[in-house]
Amino acid sequence: MPITAIYGPDDFAQSGHGQAAPTPRGRAGSAERALPMPWLEWTSEVERATAHLYERVKGVISPIEWPFMAPYIKAINELKVTRDAVILAHNYQTPDIFHCVADITGDSLQLAIEATKVKAGTIVQCGVHFMAETSKILNPHKRVLIPDSLAGCSLAASITGADVRLLRERFPGVPVVAYVNTSADVKAEVDICCTSSNAVEVVESLNAPTVIFLPDQYLAKYVASQTDVKIIAWKGACEVHERFTGDELRAYREADPSVQIIAHPECPPDVLAEADFTGSTAHMINWVRNKRPKRVVMITECSMADNVQAELPDVEMVRPCNLCPHMKRITLPKILDSLISLREEVVIDPMIAEKARRSVERMINLKN
Numbered sequence: 001m002p003i004t005a006i007y008g009p010d011d012f013a014q015s016g017h018g019q020a021a022p023t024p025r026g027r028a029g030s031a032e033r034a035l036p037m038p039w040l041e042w043t044s045e046v047e048r049a050t051a052h053l054y055e056r057v058k059g060v061i062s063p064i065e066w067p068f069m070a071p072y073i074k075a076i077n078e079l080k081v082t083r084d085a086v087i088l089a090h091n092y093q094t095p096d097i098f099h100c101v102a103d104i105t106g107d108s109l110q111l112a113i114e115a116t117k118v119k120a121g122t123i124v125q126c127g128v129h130f131m132a133e134t135s136k137i138l139n140p141h142k143r144v145l146i147p148d149s150l151a152g153c154s155l156a157a158s159i160t161g162a163d164v165r166l167l168r169e170r171f172p173g174v175p176v177v178a179y180v181n182t183s184a185d186v187k188a189e190v191d192i193c194c195t196s197s198n199a200v201e202v203v204e205s206l207n208a209p210t211v212i213f214l215p216d217q218y219l220a221k222y223v224a225s226q227t228d229v230k231i232i233a234w235k236g237a238c239e240v241h242e243r244f245t246g247d248e249l250r251a252y253r254e255a256d257p258s259v260q261i262i263a264h265p266e267c268p269p270d271v272l273a274e275a276d277f278t279g280s281t282a283h284m285i286n287w288v289r290n291k292r293p294k295r296v297v298m299i300t301e302c303s304m305a306d307n308v309q310a311e312l313p314d315v316e317m318v319r320p321c322n323l324c325p326h327m328k329r330i331t332l333p334k335i336l337d338s339l340i341s342l343r344e345e346v347v348i349d350p351m352i353a354e355k356a357r358r359s360v361e362r363m364i365n366l367k368n
């Protein structure tokens with residue numbers, strides 16, 4: 001069914017939206033000693049030590065680029081051991097990070113679950129700030145670093161905890177589901193979190209006739225189309241996925257009628273209407289792994305297509321390059337600096353973290 005209502009900051013004049021920064025910044029450094037900068041030259045030793053990693057990415061990183069990346073990759077992999085650190089990388093990270101320095105990769109749900117199993121004392125989150133916050137929420141006693149704390153998200157920035165409290169006042173008793181693409185402040189105010197993989201399942205698990213679903217209006221519309229639960233939505237949007245259009249997809253199909261088009265549910269409805277398959281980041285990857293289409297267009301952030309291309313060279317990827325500028329703030333030099341200087345550390349008010357943890361764990365326990 002269509003969504004029942006859609007709200008935004010303008011509907012709540014006193015919410016303080018835009019006054020309080022929704023994305024807290026990391027702590028600049030650690031009292032622990034910074035390590036010396038490693039030697040970053042392209043040498044035969046670096047070439048030998050990274051040859052097995054280049055094999056993984058040679059389809060998407062040229063031999064001319066590799067000598068600039070390999071010294072960083074070698075240094076980062078060595079420093080992870082020295083710092084007792086693991087690197088978590090989202091599917092939208094570039095292949096040099098995703099395939100060559102990450103220990104755990106996946107979409108936000110996979111990373112949230114894996115974060116709870118990490119043994120190392122330090123987590124370096126290669127993704128955006130809300131992901132690092134989620135790792136900190138689930139690992140309160142570990143050090144969580146993000147190589148650039150300005151790596152935000154248009155969805156997370158679209159709503160505050162105060163907005164959620166005002167929604168609750170307007171709709172008393174209606175449960176609230178928050179997409180994980182929200183700040184800890186918002187997660188602390190909701191009943192349960194969800195990802196694009198489990199959004200319908202989470203909404204239906206509440207056994208309520210109406211649910212407030214925030215902040216992505218397009219994901220809310222997609223969920224509403226898959227369930228009989230009435231959905232009250234928020235006006236947030238992903239600045240990457242909302243740029244795609246139905247016309248663009250029709251042009252791909254006209255150019256090659258046999259092409260398969262798969263889209264993320266953060267895209268607008270006219271885009272999803274043109275797609276052969278709609279699914280979360282993880283579902284899209286599994287669809288390509290299982291179907292092995294000759295040629296596919298992935299309607300999502302473009303590094304994901306690069307990462308799948310590196311894994312499945314037999315599938316031809318058509319890559320509409322909508323980059324997420326926030327994800328691209330994370331680079332090899334910044335990851336190296338993060339490990340050398342132990343910055344920037346993610347810090348969350350313990351009371352907010354405790355409340356946010358309940359919402360995230362409720363989602364994870366549902367999955368388990």
Ligand code: SF4
Nearest residue numbers: 153154238239240324
């Ligand atoms: S791709 Fe969209 S949802 Fe993901 S981090 Fe970037 S702006 Fe946020």
